[in-house]
Amino acid sequence: MKNYIRHDEWSIIEEGFDPKLNRISESLFSLGNGRMGQRANFEETYTGDSLSGNYVAGVYYPDKTRVGWWKNGYPEYFAKVLNSANWVGIDVKIDGETLDLSTCEVKTFSRRLNLREGVLERHFVARMPSGREVEVWATRFCSMAEPEIGAIRYRIVPLNFDGRIQFDSFVDFDVRNEDSNYGERFWEEVEKVSIPRKSYITCRTKKTDFHVCTGMKFTILQNGVKAYFEAQPYARERYVGNLVSVMAVRGKETVIEKFAGVVSSLYRSKEGLMDYTREKIKAAAETGFDRLMADHKAAWAKIWEECDITIEGDTAAQQGIRFNIFHLNQTYRGDDDRLNIGPKGFTGEKYGGSTYWDTEAYCLPFYMSTHDPKVARQLLVYRYRHLDKAIENARQLGFTGGAALFPMVTMNGEECHNEWEITFEEIHRNGAIAYAIHDYVRYTGDESVLAEFGAEVLIGIARFWAQRVNFSKEKKKFVILGVTGPNEYENNVNNNWYTNYIAAWCMDYAREVLAKVEGASPFRYAQILESTAFDAPAETARWAEISENMYYPSDKKLGVFLQQDGYLDKELLDVDELSPADRPLNQKWSWDRILRSCFIKQADVLQGLYFFEERFDLETLRRNFDFYEPKTVHESSLSPCVHVILASRLGYRAKAYALYLRTARLDLDDYNNDTEDGLHITSMAGTWMSVVKGFGGMRAVDGKLSLSPYLPEQWKGFSFKIRFREHLFRVAVSSSSVDVENLSDTSAEIVVHGKHFRMSKRDVLVVPLGDS
Numbered sequence: 205m206k207n208y209i210r211h212d213e214w215s216i217i218e219e220g221f222d223p224k225l226n227r228i229s230e231s232l233f234s235l236g237n238g239r240m241g242q243r244a245n246f247e248e249t250y251t252g253d254s255l256s257g258n259y260v261a262g263v264y265y266p267d268k269t270r271v272g273w274w275k276n277g278y279p280e281y282f283a284k285v286l287n288s289a290n291w292v293g294i295d296v297k298i299d300g301e302t303l304d305l306s307t308c309e310v311k312t313f314s315r316r317l318n319l320r321e322g323v324l325e326r327h328f329v330a331r332m333p334s335g336r337e338v339e340v341w342a343t344r345f346c347s348m349a350e351p352e353i354g355a356i357r358y359r360i361v362p363l364n365f366d367g368r369i370q371f372d373s374f375v376d377f378d379v380r381n382e383d384s385n386y387g388e389r390f391w392e393e394v395e396k397v398s399i400p401r402k403s404y405i406t407c408r409t410k411k412t413d414f415h416v417c418t419g420m421k422f423t424i425l426q427n428g429v430k431a432y433f434e435a436q437p438y439a440r441e442r443y444v445g446n447l448v449s450v451m452a453v454r455g456k457e458t459v460i461e462k463f464a465g466v467v468s469s470l471y472r473s474k475e476g477l478m479d480y481t482r483e484k485i486k487a488a489a490e491t492g493f494d495r496l497m498a499d500h501k502a503a504w505a506k507i508w509e510e511c512d513i514t515i516e517g518d519t520a521a522q523q524g525i526r527f528n529i530f531h532l533n534q535t536y537r538g539d540d541d542r543l544n545i546g547p548k549g550f551t552g553e554k555y556g557g558s559t560y561w562d563t564e565a566y567c568l569p570f571y572m573s574t575h576d577p578k579v580a581r582q583l584l585v586y587r588y589r590h591l592d593k594a595i596e597n598a599r600q601l602g603f604t605g606g607a608a609l610f611p612m613v614t615m616n617g618e619e620c621h622n623e624w625e626i627t628f629e630e631i632h633r634n635g636a637i638a639y640a641i642h643d644y645v646r647y648t649g650d651e652s653v654l655a656e657f658g659a660e661v662l663i664g665i666a667r668f669w670a671q672r673v674n675f676s677k678e679k680k681k682f683v684i685l686g687v688t689g690p691n692e693y694e695n696n697v698n699n700n701w702y703t704n705y706i707a708a709w710c711m712d713y714a715r716e717v718l719a720k721v722e723g724a725s726p727f728r729y730a731q732i733l734e735s736t737a738f739d740a741p742a743e744t745a746r747w748a749e750i751s752e753n754m755y756y757p758s759d760k761k762l763g764v765f766l767q768q769d770g771y772l773d774k775e776l777l778d779v780d781e782l783s784p785a786d787r788p789l790n791q792k793w794s795w796d797r798i799l800r801s802c803f804i805k806q807a808d809v810l811q812g813l814y815f816f817e818e819r820f821d822l823e824t825l826r827r828n829f830d831f832y833e834p835k836t837v838h839e840s841s842l843s844p845c846v847h848v849i850l851a852s853r854l855g856y857r858a859k860a861y862a863l864y865l866r867t868a869r870l871d872l873d874d875y876n877n878d879t880e881d882g883l884h885i886t887s888m889a890g891t892w893m894s895v896v897k898g899f900g901g902m903r904a905v906d907g908k909l910s911l912s913p914y915l916p917e918q919w920k921g922f923s924f925k926i927r928f929r930e931h932l933f934r935v936a937v938s939s940s941s942v943d944v945e946n947l948s949d950t951s952a953e954i955v956v957h958g959k960h961f962r963m964s965k966r967d968v969l970v971v972p973l974g975d976s
Contacts, residue, residue: 206225206874207873217314226254227255228879228880230243234883237346237534242259243258247294256287258289258379260285261468269622281620282613284558289407291375313326313327323497324344327339340359344356346534349500363454369450371422373445382553402485403439407442419465419478419485425459426458431458433450461493467484511533511574513525521918528892529888535885538580552881564636564640566893569889569893569897572927573647588657593617594610603667607667607670625688638710641653641717655728659721663736681755689768690806690811693805697767699769712747718732766809777802777835782803805839806836814846839876841876842887845887847860852899900922909928911944922937925947930948941972949965951964
């Protein structure tokens with residue numbers, strides 16, 4: 205674990221420059237706005253270790269997978285969000301000498317990401333090999349108000365000399381993904397224009413034919429006014445820029461302001477892409493840096509008005525939760541149902557930027573509770589748009605009759621994960637997608653999604669499960685063989701409890717939804733029957749038979765559900781019996797040893813108990829938690845939050861808090877030694893759940909918002925806002941009370957610690973915390 209980021213409630217601050225930490229910082233200080241994003245690479249030349257990264261939402265490439273053998277249905281590619289044009293570059297030469305922090309003596313250095321305003325600032329004083337000293341301030345942002353625009357203000361002051369400064373302001377499309385399977389470059393040039401003070405370049409992706417135009421316009425200021433200068437435009441393959449040289453005087457600052465546009469063919473026609481980009485950049489430059497930044501800050505202020513969580517008395521925890529909320533909001537806007545949430549967002553290349561089950565299981569609650577319902581609804585529509593391909597994915601594996609298997613990893617609905625134990629076996633992801641529909645309806649009350657598209661998705665999923673089971677004559681039950689559960693430290697197991705349970709639930713829920721649609725929208729129901737060739741009596745009867753006779757492995761003596769058949773045959777150890785030298789297992793042990801061990805990567809049985817906790821009594825939850833959590837190594841970023849929520853419910857407050865700190869500061873403190881390749885965006889939603897569902901005890905129960913909060917002993921208080929159906933509430937927890945404010949103009953009924961209260965509009969309810 206590293207601890208070099210200064211604790212601050214509203215900022216991420218790095219003081220001093222350590223090249224060994226640079227890649228980590230590039231991830232931590234990343235910027236984005238839902239349409240584009242970038243790692244925090246320096247504007248000027250840096251020849252030290254760095255992962256350059258600029259990304260455009262929805263633009264990907266099907267990188268041919270590297271395997272030496274093939275199986276039926278095996279994906280031919282792994283989809284990857286592409287490293288796109290670097291537009292932040294402003295190389296600096298002073299009297300011909302390159303400013304490069306890798307070769308300079310860095311006398312002072314600080315970097316600050318203002319979370320409240322979404323602005324990245326950097327300041328340093330550097331002594332160059334020649335002895336020249338310069339002071340630099342760099343400020344930049346990706347506009348939340350104008351999501352195709354980014355801007356930079358770069359200020360430089362000679363400290364001990366007069367001399368000539370040359371700026372090279374460029375756009376570099378000659379880029380590659382560091383994780384490219386064959387070292388391939390994925391971009392081909394379409395057109396470019398470079399004229400004085402302005403440069404534009406359009407490239408297209410091979411195979412997928414996405415077009416992206418990236419351009420820039422800049423100006424120079426000295427003594428606070430625009431300076432006259434001659435610019436020398438230039439161009440080479442996939443690269444455009446402008447050179448400008450100005451005289452600089454000791455103690456006087458020279459400023460370059462750079463306005464960039466990043467426009468993709470997802471939103472604009474390919475034919476007019478460059479013309480549109482020119483106009484966007486022209487308008488941004490005319491608006492000016494200060495006005496653009498003010499509009500950007502105002503957009504962030506509106507976001508924080510509803511999303512913020514405050515924590516009193518614990519700066520590290522406060523910084524952690526705001527850092528997580530910040531990156532969730534700059535990753536996904538919810539204004540395009542073609543987009544989803546990659547596990548690394550715009551901060552790195554790992555996991556390809558593709559969609560995983562993380563979205564439905566972890567991210568959906570955050571967006572439902574902190575944004576207009578249409579934002580979360582888009583995530584459901586995204587899957588519906590891919591239903592035909594989910595049916596095709598299942599067909600390639602031998603399933604028939606409209607059975608749907610949604611992909612483990614995807615950009616466009618096609619499965620593109622290339623590890624067999626995941627691609628073919630981690631089929632529980634189908635259940636998470638069905639659960640997301642249920643969770644959305646339960647939370648928002650919006651049942652229109654069921655008739656509109658939800659029922660069709662549920663039919664496809666239920667059909668898959670009905671074919672994936674087989675009847676065991678020995679057990680006289682239906683079983684599911686050869687799967688990988690959420691615990692990926694087990695492969696090819698039989699009767700994973702969580703998979704069996706959610707499969708049966710999916711079939712029950714599909715029957716429930718179809719009955720509801722038939723009663724509420726008979727015409728639409730008839731359309732669904734026709735479009736899906738659905739034999740309602742026969743298929744629903746089959747689903748009921750399977751659900752009623754599903755096999756669930758368990759041990760009566762221990763009183764626990766078994767993760768899978770044979771789990772108790774393992775040598776049953778707890779994590780605290782491991783030597784620290786063995787951790788993390790995925791870096792220290794062979795895969796064979798991991799698979800034979802009892803150790804659990806992330807919540808598996810407990811994932812099911814989290815999803816369906818209302819179906820189990822408290823003692824059942826306790827026995828399973830007490831058995832499985834000590835065996836869990838939490839080597840998935842998705843693991844701690846589920847355990848925080850269950851531990852809070854069980855009264856294990858010290859355990860809940862320890863795991864909360866792990867998830868809240870997972871990246872800030874680099875717990876897993878992997879922050880350098882990008883942040884864990886989807887697990888950040890789990891941090892939010894840890895506070896709101898864990899410490900806040902928030903649930904949706906019988907159409908009402910239910911709260912059972914407690915105050916961690918390390919805090920003096922905490923508060924959050926929550927959208928629930930048509931209402932907005934503010935919840936504040938102190939050492940003495942739970943204060944709930946109804947910020948809406950209509951009355952509401954809520955439940956606090958099991959007691960029902962009717963709140964009038966703009967009412968404040970105060971409940972003693974001791975009522976817990």
